[in-house]
Amino acid sequence: MNINLPDNEKAIWILKKEGDLPLKEIAQMMEVTVEGARFHLLKLAGEGLVKSENVSKGRGRPQQIWSLTARGHARFPDAHAELTVNMIQMIRETLGEEALESIIKTHEQKGEARYGHALKEEESLAEKVRKLAEIRTKEGYMAEYFEDEQGHLLVENHCPICAAAEACQAFCRSELNIFRSVLGQGVKVKRVEHIIKGARRCAYRISVE
Template sequence: MKNAETQFAAVPQHDGKTRHAVARLLLERGPVTAAVVAEELGISPTAVRRHIDALVADGEATTRDAPRRTQRGRGRPAKLFLLTDAGRARFGHAYDDLAVAALRFLAQTGGEEAVRAFAQSRVDALVDRHRTAIVAQVTPAERAKALASALTREGYAAATRHVGVGEQLCQHHCPVAHVAAEFPQLCETETETFANLLGTHVQRLATIASGHAVCTTHIPNVQPSSAGLAGKHSPDDGGEPA
């Protein structure tokens, strides 16, 4: 029984490795047919189609018809498979390295203020299109929830929860965490902008960039001011920097 359980538990891991190998071949050789993938990997065409179908269902691969170079009858043209942008993302990008290099250059040529100006410009662009909907809310909890919804739409997987005398804004994903680990100005200006947008003092309790699992911001349960439309808070208002 133990051996059977061990074998059963190993199946998903084996499937995962095989699917990754299929995806890599689509990356390196695509557009390519399932038959070619099966031949290259030495596995059955049925197994290859199962993995490709899963990649397509997850939005990581797509299909196109192979061009007809010869008259081979009236059958359907062969299907070619290739990865989508989402599928290529599983193999990583050099975007973080490029962003860090660019900010290092900016710091060397323009100094601290240039980096902070860039960080402020970035977070302004992030929240400005949601500003009206957020400041239209009356209570801190409502504004925090609206901000969380806006951040989720921007890829931050955010949510709020009520704790004690306030709200906690939790961002479960940070697309720039690796860059912010070297340039905490990204986290600092984000915190300042949240305070300005919510119209109240906020405190950053934790960030993914500093090694925590979630970016957590405390929002006290006080009536927000009209500062969400204009005005800035000092850098110290952000609490613990990233």
């Protein structure tokens, strides 16, 4: 997998990006032995960053599945979270909800312009979504692009503005509007997984209407 991180950080990165996994798969992705992976996971568990539980899948012995704890997820920064939430609250209290909506709309328009400029050279929908994933990754969203029989899937494994989105979900609505705008007419964008609603990641199903 060529993850350029210290061994004690690789497992955290893998679980954030891939979700809950059994020990054997984590070891393969870390490119270490099963015992080596177990050593690192137990150390991380002692620090409260990961946890495991036994999961039964049909017949046979239960399988030990590892996942991040809330503290583990917190290792991936939420950009300026406390300041942003405080600013949102102050705008609400001093200027009102209408002013906050106006600010978010302006943010949306700037996002449309920025992404639209970056995507203008891409011809196919696949190229546009792939480029969008690259941009979002640079912005801290750990984004990935997939293509399957249903069309295109944009996955964001992390949300660097999660605290702001929880304080004002209009940010999430605005984000969806930006994607729909820059991907062009006749393209359907539907959010199928949402971190704010308890999912591990945000995912967008993208197809031609």
